[in-house]
Every structure is written in C-alpha cells, then in structure tokens.
Amino acid sequence: MNQLIISGSPHVHGEMSIKSIMWGVVIALIPAWLVSLWYFGIAALFVTLLAILSCVAIEYVIQKYLLHQEPTISDGSAVVTGLLLAFNVPSSLPWWQVIIGSLVAIGIAKMSFGGLGKNIFNPALVARVFLLISFPVSMTTWPRPIESRMAFLNFDGITGPTALGTLKTHLAMGETISQIKLPTYISLFWGEIGGSLGEVSAIALILGGIYLLYRKIITWHIPVSYILTSFLFAGILWWVNPEKYIDPVFHILAGGLLLGAIYMATDMVSSPMTPWGQIVFGIGCGVLTILIRVFGAYPEGVSFAILIMNAFVPLINRAFKPKRFGEVK
C-alpha cells in the first residue's frame, strides 16, 4: 500500500470549474455572434478574432514576462473578455484601436488590480469607455447591417446612426417622438440595426441568457432587476409625456441594455455576491442607464451605469448579507 492521502472533508468536488464557467459564457455568446456575422460580415469576424487573440496574448505576456507567473490563459477568462470587448465596439473599429482596447481591458482593468477575481471594474467596459473617450469618431461610426457585410477597412457610405443615436439627435433638434423615423421593433428584435457588434439582436442575447441561467452560471437577480427597473423608469417617463420620451419597450430592445444586463452586469468578479445585493445593483444599473440615455450627453448609458455600480459593489456587499438560518432578530 502506498502512502494514504490525508485531507479535510469534503473529499469530493462538484463539476463546476472556472473553465466550465468561462466556456459556458462563450457558448452563450455564440448566437449573438452568429447574428453579428450575418449582418456585419467579415469585419465582425476580424474584430472578434483580433480582440480575443490580443487579450489572450497580452495576458500571457504580462503573466509570463512581467509578473513571472504561470500563465493562466487556458482558464478562458481572457477569451471571454476579448469576446465581450468585441461585442461592445463597432465592427468598423480600426485594428490598432481594438488592440489598444485589449491592452486597457487586460493590462489596466484586470492585471494591474491583481488578475482574475481581483478587479473592481468590468474589464471589457473599462476598455469600451476608454476607447469611446479617446476615439469618439470611430467609436460612434456604425456600419449598417447587411450593406456592410463585405466591407473591410473601408466603410465609406455604409454607416449610419444607432437607434438610440437617431432618437437623441432628433429630439435635440426639437422633433417629437412621432416625427422621428426609428427602426421597428421587429428589426430591433432580430438585430437588423446599426450598433455595437454584439448588441444588436435581442432574441440572440436572450437565448444565450436562458442558457446561462440553465447552466446556473448566472442567477436571475441582476438581469431581471436591471431590465425591470429600466422598463418601469422609462415607462413612467413615457406615461408622463409620450411625445418627449420614447416607450419602455424601445429602451429595452435598443442599444446595449440586454447585452449589458445579461452579460456585462452579471460578471461575477465585479458584481455583488448576495441575492439582495444583486437586486440593488440591478436597480442601480437600470436607473442610471435610463438617466444617462434620457438626460445625459451620450445616447447610450449602459457602460457608464454598470461601471458606476461596479464601484459600489464593496459597499453593497457589506450592506446586504444573505439570510442566515435561525437568525435571531
């Protein structure tokens, strides 16, 4: 008999691992990715592959040559960051800006905080906001679906605004909602609209979300409270003045709200850990998103809303504890 192994209980381990979670997220993002390939063609393919490759390569280089650690790229977390970064930028973004985005996401937002599990802010969103501020033109130039399919590097004449962008500009020009020509719900639902690479198709994002729930990678708390709050808040505004404020369904389907609520706000590392904390977090995201969209300078507020709420997570974690068994009140 060999030496026996001695360790404390439990002696068995469940099936879930970091790898299975990360690859689960990748699988959940595939439907939305396929839709974006369909509408935005080769440029979308190029941007996603480049973002993923550069994120993984940057993480590898930092771990191996800067920190002299064992690289952990096989855990899939850099792949997820790269994929989500690509989902949050236009398919026409120049290649070097994509790489800068990866550098910010992995280098600044993830590794300088201490690597996986230690970052406060969602890396892909930090990169997105960084790019938006640094390269406002290329980050707000949106290739039109289908027309831009075969375009690569040159997108002259085949770009247009996003649904939210159209809304904001025309409202600023003094038009009322009924005068503005906006995409139909059907095209918002399927994704035949301009926008960030992965945010366009509501149906594909929802499908992936159901998969994440089924695999127990996320829980309902953040997406539901986020979407419901946005809906209610936008609904109240719409009820007050439907000519000035667009209806709540539009708010949910347009822009990055679904992508944000299902995939970005639910990022485990940067979201609260208890059910009530998650609900509060989702409500905060929803309120901020609509506030920024309706009253702010930018047409879209999802990234800012989530990043602001990320900063509150340590506080939320302290304030909202799980319900204990046999709590003495």
Add this chain to the structure above:
Amino acid sequence: MKTFAIGGVHPQENKFSASSPTEVLPIPAKVFIPLSQSLGVPSKPLVKKGDEVKIGQMIAAGEALISSNLHSPVSGKVEKVDDYIDASGYRRPAIFITVEGEEWMPEIDTSPDFIGEITLEGPAIIQKIKEMGIVGMGGATFPTHVKLMIPPGKKAEYLIINGVECEPYLTSDHRLMLEKPAEIITGIRLLMKALGVEKAIIGIENNKPDAIELLSKTAADYPGIEVVPLKVKYPQGGEKQLIAALTGREVPSGKLPIEVGCVVQNVGTAFAVYEAVQKNKPLIERIVTVTGSNISQPSNFLVRIGTPIITLLEKAGWNPEKAGKIINGGPMMGKALFSPEVPLVKGTSGILVLNRDEAYREKTEPCIRCAKCISVCPMGLQPYLLARVSEIGRFDIAENEYILDCIECGSCQYTCPSARPLLDHIRLGKYKVNQIIRSRKN
C-alpha cells in the same frame, strides 16, 4: 415534496451497496476498543490485563455527565490497556482483547425473537439506554441518554427520526430500515415514551422509496408516528436542516433543537435503543457500509465494535495498490484515515475507499467571487468571507460573521469552481474563535 429552504447541494449519490443485504462479518481474532468513542469525556476502564471478559460485559464506564459506557464485543482475555495510534495518528488509550470462544453475558437475550411490547416506564428506559452505552449512530456519537434529558423549562413536542442518509455512497441506514423495520418502530416508541412526546416524524429521502413504503406500513398501527418522504438534498441529515424540512421550524442560531421542541435521533440509534431496552443488549456491533471506487464488492456488514478496519476492507475486496484515501464516513463529512489498522468504533457508519486518481484535490484557483458558496450554504453564511478572514487571522470578523454557525457540511468547498479549500480555513477559524471566546470568559 418537502426539503429545507436555504442552500444545499446534490452530489452524485453513488449508492453502490444499496441492494447488498447486510452480511454478518466473522468475529476477528483480536479487537481493540478505544476508550473515547462518544462526544465528551473518555470512558474509564474497569478491566485490566489478564481479565476474562464475556460478550456484553461492561469494560469501561462513562462517569462524566457527557460520556458513555463501553462493553466488550467479544469474549476472551484482556491483553492490555494501552495506547494505540488513532485515525489521525495520535496515541490514544484502548482496551485490547484476544478473542476466546463465544460466551455471552447471561442476561442478554440473543434469540431472534421480536419483542414489541413495552414494559418499562420513561425514566427506566433512559436508564437502560445509558447503561447499554447507546450513542448517536449517525456519526456525531453524542450519548443518547443525555439527549433524552430535557432541560428544565423546555418541552419536547416532536421526536424527529433521521432516516435521510444524505451522505453519498453510504447505505447502512437504508439497509437497516429494510431489514429491521419493526425493531426500528419499537425503538421509536421507546424513545417517544422516554421523552413523553405524542408525535414522531421519520424523514427519509425519496431515493429510498422501498424504505419509505416499508416503514410507513410498519408504522401504520401507531398514529403518532409519521413517515415523510423528502426531496434528495445534502445536508438534509443535519439536525437543523432536518427539523426545518419536516416541521418548518428554524432552530435559532447557537441553540439546540429542543428550543423548537424537537429531539433528533438517527434510525440506527432507534434500533440500538430497541436492542438495549427490549433485549438487554449493549451497543457492541453495528452495520457498516464498505464502498468506493477501490472496493470490488461494495457491501454492508454487521460488525463487532473494535474490529480492525482492514478486516472489512479485505472482506469487501479492496485494492491496496490503487487505494489513495480511506475515509471514515461519507465523502462530504467523513474523516480521512491515517491507516486502515484502526478499529471500528460506534460512530462508523461507512468506510469509503477512493482510488488514488480521484483522491487528490483539484488545483486551487483565485476566488472569482461567483457567490456559489453563499448560495449553497445551508446556514446562510458567506463561506468565501469566513475562509478569507480566517486565512488572514481576522478572527474578530469571523466571529461577527457567525463562523460558529457553520455545521462543516462542506457544501461550499464542494461547489467552489475555483476548488478553494474553504472548509480547511473555516475549521481553523472556528477553532480559534472558540478559543478566543473561552479565554474571554475567564
């Protein structure tokens, strides 16, 4: 179907030995009886080297309040009272007996007859249980008679019987329920009488439909005894979880089940009580499951206390070359043994032998704050936080975050996708917090 509300996991059940009837294991040539077999103070030896003992003769007395009597499981000669190396590698005192013949104490009823009629009164029943050295058979080994003495000012309303067997692999309680239903029900009636309660609820998980059916049928004549099927969920066998599942009551933090009018006993204990009271038979043998990937014939054995565990492993066909870990108990809460040369004790419900390839832990990764540990904790704690503060020595935070509520069920560590050794740190934290609290009172 009923179950407890907060947390819980569902590990692979792996009940390989569920359909193997209990086999009587031959008496070994030598036994050694550790003096510490129940929670509390070790028993005091009553025999010395060279003494002749009979089966069922008392050989050590539990003199302290929380302590229990020990009886010889064999007849023969006391070889020595000396230290042995226990399951963790420590030296502990034990009584070593060399077996000679098979002579029972005359007052023990060794006939196979079933005795259903109860003649003793409550206090006499408790006295008998104490004399016969009955302890909790589910693994915690708390002396049963102590649990039956209700503190002044409290009242027992329900006797809760644990037939859950929520640990994966283990089947000893399952087999017992199938093979001795009438005895178990009589034991429950004895316990009800001892406690003065009108109602007993037997909780059984619904992965044992045969046991549910059989016990329901057997209990049908006694309106006070109810069998309740439970949804399979670990750790449903935990006292607080079982009470919550069956009665909806929550034992307050830091309190005992009697606070909500409940006393919990295991089915194995009910059987031992039957034998003690009706047949005058002390606790000298028990059913043990021997199972795991390393075992060629997963089995259930009726074994005398003090039998070396290696005897059981050999009988069930283990493979010493491939064995990586020998566990006393189930995979979730059992204790890894230092060597198979230790004796079987009253609290051993199973021996699980895992092959080397599945005995290692997975590689630990950084905490990704996924909160899975929180969502599975049946006590509603924050395991990642408790582990972290224990690791860095912040026991003040650990105490304020209710680390002492942790029942060490292991659900958090089982679930953690980063395979973090959460319970290792939490155990250390509990130990330290207890130490700090004790020193505070002085």
